Structure formats: structure tokens, C-alpha cells
Amino acid sequence: MTKKDQFIMGIETSCDETAVSIVKNGREIVVNVVASQIESHKRFGGVVPEIASRHHVEQITIILEEALKQAAMPIGDLDAIAVTEGPGLVGALLIGVNCAKALAFANGLPLVSVHHIAGHIYANRLVKEMEFPLIALVVSGGHTELVYMKEHGHFEVIGETRDDAAGEAYDKVARTLGMPYPGGPHIDRLAHEGSPAIDLPRAWLEPGSYDFSFSGLKSAVINTVHNAEQRNEIIAPETLAASFQASVIDVLVTKTARAAREYGVKQVVLAGGVAANKGLRSALTAVFEELPDTELIIPPLSLCTDNAAMIAAAGSIFFEKGQRADMTLNGNPGLEITIHN
Amino acid sequence: MKILSIDTSNYVLGIGLLDDNVVMGEYISNLKKNHSVRVMPAIQSLMEECSVAPGDLTKIVVAKGPGSYTGVRIGVTIAKTLAWTLNIPIAGVSSLEVLAASAGRYFDGFISPLFDARRGQIYTGLYQFKDGSIRKVIEDQLVMASDWALRLNEMQADVLFAGNDLGIHQQAITEALGARAKFTGPTGNNPRPGELAVLGSQREAEPVHEFVPNYIRLAEAEAKWIEAQNKK
């Protein structure tokens, strides 16, 4: 007997993207609709939580309808609804969570809650089947983590940032250089036009640690700019961007490669919005060419930034493991990643 | 005809079921507790109790604000999602209007429902029943309680004030209106979900995708941004 196909709907509203997706058998995107609010938040120089929540309410049923229309699938054909429980902006999370609960209730469907970072990691399964053990490097505006997975649904954070996330450091440095929000892509582009001539610090922390720290680097960049200004010198922004990016990438790539060796993993997967960074992609690719026993997976840009296909992909695994959320599910802005057995 | 009504705009959590002209069930609590955790379980248990399945519903009515931004959004999100997925109409009713109707359906005079909005401000409006139906006399607004009381005093008529936040503003109101100010007691201070369903049953449906809360106020960041633009 052939196994029936499984269809999971993912709903993601943890920050400034209203997203709905349907994923088949945990690996195949049927539809992936993302409405970004970035244009609305640009004028404020960052995401304003209250405004993000207001946009989610305006968008949510429109995006749901668009997803079902593109999929040409009645909602009754779904096996479950998966939704981001956290972490994220609480007011924004609440829209997705309450929408998902209402949908599950009205259609008699099971509900599965998903950790946002588990989602980012599972974006990789939409590219290639996961092989364990693996290490995930998660880099985004809110996260910089190394996560060890010995099997599906098992997440062990082996390193995390002690202050700023990598994406946060990018945005702050971009602001110092007078660039518009969001700064990451601007720095990345500028860095490719310059060379890393300025020696900026790299926070390795204590020997053996897989933790990160970027606030010292951010301060060093700001100081470099201020000192130059006082001496009436001009530092080319390309040089500064290239030097900053070189420092961030050096730490990320070195620690990831060390973790891959120490844990003897079969795969290293990249996850999170900063995974769109070209410098990071090419540096990781270069390092893992030297480690042929470890396969490096880098998802396409559209799956690195927030989307709901990744939530459905992670939800598919949790659903198979029998995890169910009930009608009391809440948005949890500080949710810790847990192990699903 | 089976109407589900939802009000999560303030501390009161209200769920109602109206079957034609009969209020089948109401759930009301007035607690400083998280709505997000409690609304769907309340809907689920009330519908089960009344043996109403989701597919039996013919209309969703929601209190669309003003009130707590997050609270209103929870109710509106659930209402929009239910209406959309069940393919039934959605209607919104002012959260203040529900309170006015709950407290003063048989009061001969003006009704001023109010929610505290901090720093001496209130969300309020002025309503009146005529021939059994409610009409809006003054639009819902955010106003200083003292200014509102002076404005109502000029009307030289009895005004019934209603709401769980009366205690905060009662003195300012009494000073301005004297004996013409009437106040509800504990049972009149909670907006009734049954009343919400009745009001909504007579309202025309709104397009579900365009349905949004009535916050009354712009988000703070947006108001500041507009102010900065005007200065340029």
C-alpha cells in the first residue's frame, strides 16, 4: 500500500512578514506566499511592533486565500495547520497563532506549534533531505546560533550570541555609515567593492567556546569612524564594510567548521536572513570544499528570509512525531527551542 | 440563523450565541488575564454546550474597538478567520456601542459608555435609544474625561455613564453634571456578548479582507512620523 501524501499549511507572522504556505510530505513546496511589510517600516528605520501587528491583521485572510487559490486545494485536504509560536514580536505572533487556532477549530484540523528557528533550519529540507548528525548555523536579525541535531526534531544549541545578533550588528554598522534600513544587504554589496584593510577585532571568547559576541566589533567600527572624523580623515565606506564583514564571517565560518569537525557531522546547513549574505555563502563554500565528508547546504535566498514553507516543513516532522497544540496555544516571544521526541 | 459574537476589546471577554431572536448562550469574564489563551477555548466550550457546530454558524459579529490594541486584534483576527474559512458574513460593532446597549437599552436619555485610556483620557461616545433601536449621537473618540463631562453638561439632559472604569472618572463627571449624571451598577458595566450579537444581526456584512479594528488612534510611531513630515 502506498502511503498517502501529507499536506501541511504553515503560518508565519513573527516579525514583518505575513506568510502562508502549503508543503507536501515535508519536502515539497506546493505554494509559498509572503507579504513583506518592509516598505512600510523603512520610514521608521526599523520594524515598529504595533505597526507590524496592524499590517498582519490587514493581510492575514488575503494571504490565506491567495495560498489556497494558488494551490487549487480545498482546506479540507490539509493534514494539519502549523504556526510559529515564537520567538518574535508578541503582538505579531498573536495574529498568526489566533488565526491558526480559528482555522484548525473551524475545519477540524490538528494544530502544530513551531519554533521559528526550527523553521529556519527546516527550510533546508525543502532543498535536500537532511542527514544526521548535522550542524545548523542560524544567523538572522535576532539570532546567531550553532545548533546540533542528532536526528529529526532534536535541537541542541551548542553556541549562541552573548550580546548582539550578527544581523543586528549589520544594521547598526549600516546606520553608522548612513545607510537606509535594512542595512545588511547594503554592507554586503559595499564589502564586495572594497578590501578588508582595517584590522577589526574578532571575538573568539574562551578556547573551545561556540558562543558569539558582536557588540565589541560594532563599537570598534563606530570608534574607527569617529577617530577618523576627528583627524579629518575619510575612510572609504567600502573598506570599512569589507573589514567589518571579514571579521563577522571569519568568526562565523571558523566556529562552524570547528563544530562540524568536533561533532563529526554529515551536513552543515545555513539558516536565517543573514544566510542571504553573499560573503558568508562564498566563505562557507570555500571552507567546506576542504572538508569533503561534510556536505554544506545553503538554501536559496527566498527560503533564508522569513517564510511559512519553513514552518510547514518543520511542522511536518513535529506532526509525524505526534506533537499537537490545543486551543490554549499562545504567542511566546521568548520561546526556547526544545527537543521533540 | 446562528450568530457567534466575540468581544475581546477590553478586560471583559465575551462570547455569545444568538439563534434567531433567542440568546442561546453567553460567556463573560472580567479578569486581567490573557485573552489569547482563553478566547478559542471559550468559543469551543460555549458552542459545544449549545450543540452548535462551526458549520452551523451563519454570521460572525465582533466588537471592533476601541479598546486595548492587542485585545481588539485577537478578537478581530479570530472573527475574520472564522468568517473567511466558513464563508459566512462578518459584521463589526463599536465596542462602546455594545456597552451602551448592554447598560442602557431601557434608559430614557443619553448613554455615555467609557473605557479608561490613561492620563485622564477616556474612549467614549454618546448613544441614545429611539423606538427600540440605538443611534449614535456623538462619534466614538478619545477625549479628556473632564472635557467630555463639560461638553455633556451643555446638553442639559440626563446621561447614563457605563463601564468598569467608571470609578476612575466618576468624580470629574459628578462635579460637572451633578444630579444629571447617572451611573450603572456592577451588572451594567460589562458589555454583553448577547447584546453584541443582537446589534450585529441587524448590521450589513463587511468585506472580510478589508475588515480592520477601529483603533481610533494612529500607532505612536506613525503619529510622530506624520508630525515630523508636516514640520518639513
Ligand SMILES: [Zn+2]
Ligand atoms: Zn526569522
